[in-house]
Amino acid sequence: xxxxxxxxxxxxxxxxxxxxxxxxxxxxxxxxxxxxxxxxxxxxxxxxxxxxxxxxxxxxxxxxxxxxxxxxxxxxxxxxxxxxxxxxxxxxxxxxxxxxxxxxxxxxxxxxxxxx
Amino acid sequence: xxxxxxxxxxxxxxxxxxxxxxxxxxxxxxxxxxxxxxxxxxxxxxxxxxxxxxxxxxxxxxxxxxxxxxxxxxxxxxxxxxxxxxxxxxxxxxxxxxxxxxxxxxxxxxxxx
Numbered sequence: 001x002x003x004x005x006x007x008x009x010x011x012x013x014x015x016x017x018x019x020x021x022x023x024x025x026x027x028x029x030x031x032x033x034x035x036x037x038x039x040x041x042x043x044x045x046x047x048x049x050x051x052x053x054x055x056x057x058x059x060x061x062x063x064x065x066x067x068x069x070x071x072x073x074x075x076x077x078x079x080x081x082x083x084x085x086x087x088x089x090x091x092x093x094x095x096x097x098x099x100x101x102x103x104x105x106x107x108x109x110x111x112x113x114x115x116x
Numbered sequence: 117x118x119x120x121x122x123x124x125x126x127x128x129x130x131x132x133x134x135x136x137x138x139x140x141x142x143x144x145x146x147x148x149x150x151x152x153x154x155x156x157x158x159x160x161x162x163x164x165x166x167x168x169x170x171x172x173x174x175x176x177x178x179x180x181x182x183x184x185x186x187x188x189x190x191x192x193x194x195x196x197x198x199x200x201x202x203x204x205x206x207x208x209x210x211x212x213x214x215x216x217x218x219x220x221x222x223x224x225x226x227x228x229x
Contacts (some may be wrong), residue, residue: 004159042120042205043160044218058216090159104150104162105217 002026006091006108013081013115021076021111023091024067030096032074033105034058034066036087043090050096081115088112117145120208122220129196130228137191137223139206144184147209151180151191154203154222161202164191168211198228 007022025032030051033104035058037042045058063085065077074093078085089111095103119142129135139149144189148167151162164173164180172181179192189206203224207217 040221041219042221043207044219045216048216092160104165105160106162107152107159109157109159 004091004093004106004108006089006111008111009109010112011114013078013083013113015083015115017079017081018077018079019081019086021078021091021113022090023074023076023108025091025093025106027075027093027095028071029093029106031094031105032068033092033094034064034074034076035090035092036060036085037090037110038087046076046089048089059094078113083115086113086115118146118208118210120206120218120220122204122206122223124223125221126224126226128226128228131196133196133227134192134194135196135225137193137204137206137225138222139189141187141189141208141218142197143210144187145211146184147211149180149182149189150209150217151178151189152205152207152221154205156202157210160205169209193225196225198207198227201226 004025033048034046037043044060047066049055055066091108092105094105121140123138150165151163154160166173166182177194182189203222205222207219
């Protein structure tokens, strides 16, 4: 059981380049999330999705885009990379429905992104 | 806006000691509260989830309590072991949804031999 899989694990980008961070889950979870974690800070929600075709902004969405064409995949796109986007990015998923209140979020191992 | 604070930021204890990690939040209108563990270079692993209607949850040597009215939660770790060394984060979900968690900055725990 793979859980939440993120690729790549590490990446260095130049300012102005673009890239897509991949996230896939095999638990048939409806909800998926993207967070960023900066040193000494808590995780900040970038975007989330409650199901295929539905996405919404989190706390820090500027500079990012997402799409959700399938239940399994939730890629995060950086269009014009900036040094402020240097961070560790985590994807997570969770179950939605009547029992959602007692279902935790499951996290991937993260993508460490440096923009120089 | 919900704010989550964890004190202390770092803690070092000898093996075998019982310890308490603290989490406070400013808005008591929460859906649930979760405690996570994060190992260096890894993602988060859910330890315990407390629903807003519950007062505590237990799993093995871990016990988490929730006092919504005072905006506090504690994570109690009994008989600590070196393998418990990690960063522990708490997160609260707003009323009506399990999504959009607000995280604290974590407590970095080191258990020494």
